[in-house]
Amino acid sequence: MAHEADAHATHHEQLRSAAAGIGRRRFLTVTSAAAALAFTTNLPSAHAAEVAPASVKEDPFTLGVASGDPQPDSVLLWTRLAPRPYEPGNGMxxxxxxxxxxxxxxxxxFHRVARRGTVKAYAEFNHTVHVEAHGLDADRVxxxxxxxxxxxxxxxxxxxxxxHGIRxxxxxxxxxxxxxxxxGYFTALGHLAEEDLxxxxxxxxxQYEYxxxxxxxxxxxxxxxxxDVFNRETVTLxxxxxxYALYKSDPDLQAAHxxxxxxxxxxxxxxENNYAGGIxxxxxxxxxxxIRRAAAYRAYWENMPLRMPQLPEGPDMKLYRRAHYGRLAQFDILDTRQYRSDQAYGDGWQYPGPDSEDPSRTMIGASQERWLLDGFRRSRATWNVLPQQVTFSRRKNTTADRSKxxxxxxxxYPASRERVLAGVEQAGLxxxxxxxxxxxxxxxxDIKRNFDDPGSRTVGVEFVGTSVSSGKDGSDKPSNWATYMAANPHMKFYNGRRGYTTITLDGRQARADYKTVSHVTSPGGTLSTAASFVTEAGNPGLHQA
Structure with a gap:
């Protein structure tokens, strides 16, 4: 397995080189000298001292394992060495x-091992491990x-x-x-772990900064x-x-990963709540x-099953990326937070006006927008799926013609949304x-071509998933349920319980099953399916299954 040893050596050099560059490139152009200093200390040297594995006297795998960003021939494997996860430095x-x-x-x-190797967990990366396991068979467990x-x-x-390209x-x-x-408890994740996905x-x-x-x-x-280390807002690295150690110690989250x-x-x-770009x-x-954003981005990469191209440079991290599932689906995973214009009129509910409707305003930034629309044009997939963060379709909170x-x-950011919808239309999706x-x-x-006209063409559908625990137990019909359903005729379903959603794609339809749990503020919530909706291939529009 000499080729694997060479690959691991290359991985180690890439990691050290990338770490050494944190704070030394774009970071220096946008932040103070203090910010540069904060992220250029204690970096891995070219010859980082090896710590003997035998010196680890307590179980280091308290935060579980994870995998991510699967490709046809590879997958990213993750873990973090943390014998004492609630202490700075993990007890390492x-x-x-x-x-x-x-x-x-x-x-x-493990009778039929496909690949194996050794990778180093650096103290400077909080003893996290990111292994890109290559040479695997496509579409295999x-x-x-x-x-x-x-x-x-x-x-x-x-x-x-x-x-790629297969049926x-x-x-x-x-x-x-x-x-x-x-x-509340991550009960929904325990149920999710029992699904076939x-x-x-x-x-x-x-995770939340509060x-x-x-x-x-x-x-x-x-x-x-x-x-008491958790009883303060997160600011520093x-x-x-x-x-992340607190969250990842949860057994239901570990099971789902x-x-x-x-x-x-x-x-x-x-x-941080509702930040916009660098604001x-x-x-x-x-x-x-x-400086805070740089700390948050670095900790995010360290603790997520992400590949080397996502390693941040100071306060910058390219998280948007594309995945394919044969000819069935193309997934364009967006970042709607890092590149956006500042929210108009504050970040709450406001009446739209010239500032919010300014054509120059952007939700995803010019580069990501070009990448997205180019991906639409090149796509040959049956389904073009946009996993992203904030509600895409219009939501009025009153039945008045002019609503907040x-x-x-x-x-x-209606101009930004219009450019995306025009791109969908021009690409013939x-x-x-x-x-x-x-x-x-x-x-x-339903995603309408013109939300002011309920009879306008439906160009796609949006499945908004509820929270795992945020908002506590919730209810099937929140207090504004009737108003929202009347004010937004394109809204076919609204539920306020905690849970998750499963999305099933095939050649005929896309289906969303909305799974909810009875409660999360105490253990033992039961799971039920609140509703199921489908949209037919070639005939966009939601129908209850």
Whole structure:
């Protein structure tokens, strides 16, 4: 396996080189010298001291395993060494690198190992591990695990994508968002882990920056006390790293990660509520905010199953990317937070006006927009799917002709939405599906070519998934249910419970099954299907299944 050793050596050099560049390129052009200093200290040297695996005396795999961004011949494998996850530094050496053995097999007993190797977990990357396992068969289930000294990680199950350009009969995905630890248990994720899925899309708010008190907020622990390190808002790199440790210690989240590969993208709370590009939520020095954004982005990459191209450079990280499932589906995963114009009239619900309707305003930035529209033109897939963060379709909150709209959603960026819809139309896409999170409720909506005219052509559909726990228990019919349904005739479904959504694609239709749990503020919530909707291939528009 000399070729694997060479590949791992190359990976290590790429990691060291990328780390050494943090804060030294674009970071220096936009932030203060203090920001540069914050992210150029304690970087991996070309000859980082190796820490003996035998020196790890406690189980380092307390945060589980994960996989992500599956391709036909490869998948990203992740873990983090954290014997004491609630302590700064994870209870590991403050410097150096720990060799971690990994293997991926065709069976769960590892009798038929497909690939194996060794990768280093660097202290400077919080002892996280990102392995790009190549040379795999397309559209196949694999099992993987890690080893350090005498310790072996839990076993994860993953799956590669189908080969490009081949016919795929069907595929099934999970849609997740918004898992506030302090608002309740991740019960929905425990149920999700029992599903039969090809992959999961998490479209933002994986963790929240808000303080978590000693009893875990709404979880109201009586059998444990959380350390005081969590009872403050996340600002520094250490804060964000510790917060991911808290979230990833949840057994339901670990189970869902271990069951399927995930495609992840962020929204605002991975950094700060309702930030827009380089502009913070509240009045703050922009340079100080970019230091915070750099910390948040680095911790996000460290803790997510993401590949090397997503490694951030200071406060910049290219997260938008494309995935294919044969000829069945093209997924254009968006970042609607990093490149957007500042919200018009504030970031809440406001009447639209000249500022919000300015044609120069953008939700996704010029480069990402060109990439997206070019991908539409080149697509040969049956389904073109847009996993992204905030509500795409219009939402009025009154039945009046002129109604307030959310300035933080695409309603606050109508020119940007119009360019995307024009791109769908010009590319001749017949089967356009948007996957959304953010709002802590579930919607099913037709995407109209002109939302002012309910009779205008339907160009696609939007499936908005509810939150995992954010918003606490919720209800089937929130207090504004009747108003929203009357004010938005393209809205076919609205539910306020917690849960997740499964998306099934085949050659005939796309189907969304909205799964809800009875409660999350105490353990043991039961699962039910609140509704199911389909849209037919070549005939966009939602019908209840």
């Amino acid at each position: 050496s403050a410097t150096g690198a720990v060799p971690v053995r990994w293997e991926i097999a065709r069976d769960d007993r 694999y099992w993987y695990r890690f080893r350090v000294g005498r310790w072996t990680s839990p076993v994860g199950r993953t799956r590669t994508a189908p080969a 795929v009969n069907d595929a099934r995905f999970g849609l997740l968002s918004c898992q506030a630890y302090h608002d 090809d992959a999961v899309f998490h479209v933002g708010d994986y 303080a978590v008190n000693a009893v875990g907020g709404a979880r109201n622990y009586t059998d444990r006390t959380l350390p 250490e804060d964000y790293r510790l917060r 271990a069951a399927f590969p995930w495609f992840v993208t962020w929204d605002d709370h991975e950094t 913070p939520e509240k009045d703050q020095d922009p340079q100080e905010f970019l 709209l959310s300035m933080d959603s695409w309603d606050g 017949e089967n356009f599906v948007v996957l959304t999170g953010d709002v802590h409720v579930a919607y099913a909506m």
